[in-house]
Amino acid sequence: MHKRIDSLNFIRIIGMTMILLFHAKLMYGFSVGLAWFDDMISIGAIFVTVFFMLSGFGLRKSNQELAIRDFSGVLKYYKKRILSIYPLFLLLTVVALIFQFRVMDSWNETLMRLPVQFTLLHILVGKDMHGFLFNDNCWYISALFVLYLLFPILNECANRLRVRAKVVSCVVLWVVSIGVYFYCVYGTELTFLDYYPNPFLRIPEFMIGMLCADLSEEVGSWMAGNRAIGKVCLANSNWVCTGIVGAMAIFAAIVLTILYPHFKQETNLYGVIVIPCTAVVFLCMANWEWGNRMGGNKLVRWLAGLGLEVYLCQSFATLVLAKVKVDGNVDEMVFMLLTVLFAVVVNTFFTRPIGKIGKARG
Secondary structure, X not given: OOOOOHHHHHHHHHHHHHHHHHHHHHXXXXXXXXXXXXXXXXXXXXXXXXXXHHHHHHHHHHHOXXXXXXXXXXXXXXXXXHHHHHHHHHHHHHHHHHOOOOOOOOHHHHHHHHHHHHOOOHHHOOOEOOEOOOOOOHHHHHHHHHHHHHHHHHHHHHHOOOHHHHHHHHHHHHHHHHHHHHHHHHOOOOXXXXXXXXXXXXXXXXXXXXXXXXXXXXXHHHHHHOHHHHHHHHHOHHHHHHHHHHHHHXXXXXXXXXXXXXXXXXXXXXXXXXHHHHHHHHHHHOOOHHHHHHHOXXXXXXXXXXXXXXXXXXXXXXXXXXXXXXOOOOHHHHHHHHHHHHHHHHHHHHHHHHHHHHHHHO
16 A cells, blocks of 8 residues: 555646636736637646645645554654645745735734744634735645644544445545535625635545545456456556546546636636546546656656645745736746746755655654
8 A cells, every 4th residue: 555656646737727828817817818728727626626625635645554553653744744744834934924914914913823823823823825924825734734634533444444435435525525615605795705715625635535546456357357358458558547537637637628718716616627537537547657757757757746835936936026027918927937946946945855854763
């Protein structure tokens, strides 16, 4: 179960690119001039769902044996998870504080809120999707932290399920995810920005990712254990997986492009398409020989590892542009270049050294 699925690195790269383009379009009007692609950029938020599923998948792959009763194991897990995100979060929060980014109230109120911000739980008491203070995208890392805290419980639940129960659970969680969002839209007075960042509403996506990690192993075992079908599947696994992944991507792109003009983001209807398509792609790519071989390339793995920094550093690219007042005609390109530059610098000179210290002590 500890097998690393390098093919998923491509999803990470595509996901962080689409989110970056989405924010460039949202804030600076970025457009490539192709209606269908611009529509896809406009719903780039779907990749946040994909990243929550990826997080569940990855954690389950590396922590399947984690049990609630194993206090030392749970403590070690929490220390590792906190070290993986908190130093970066702290750096970005401190920099944002220095520049007074998104400080809307008096300094006295700001200083009173700082302790909550530093707990990483600010999304639970935040006023909007920007989090409790300062950093536009820090809501994501706070929501992810909440899911990290819940993971040992979710992991225990997954360990008690058999294969068929896991398949049924994926379907049920998918329906629940859709139902909750529709309820928030039509049954309450909540706006999209009220329910979109809620970490508890992300549990179904996260849990589906976890179950897909288990089911990917079952698919591989089934292919290897069925001589008649298994030989054909394994012999052509590269072509089969490539075809399925391509078909899912084309299907999702077409359907989302058709739905977007009618529903946009307010109903989160993309969950109807994105969650099941992503689950199928996960199951396929886990056994994709070409994908794992190419995704294991050092450059590909490095680019995939920039995801969190690219997401969070967009706030500071926006801050720089606001300060220097760059010509609006080139804002979107400068925004994207600055984001990538900041992400590379932070990853190279901060995140990686911190990670090496953590491994050395672990």
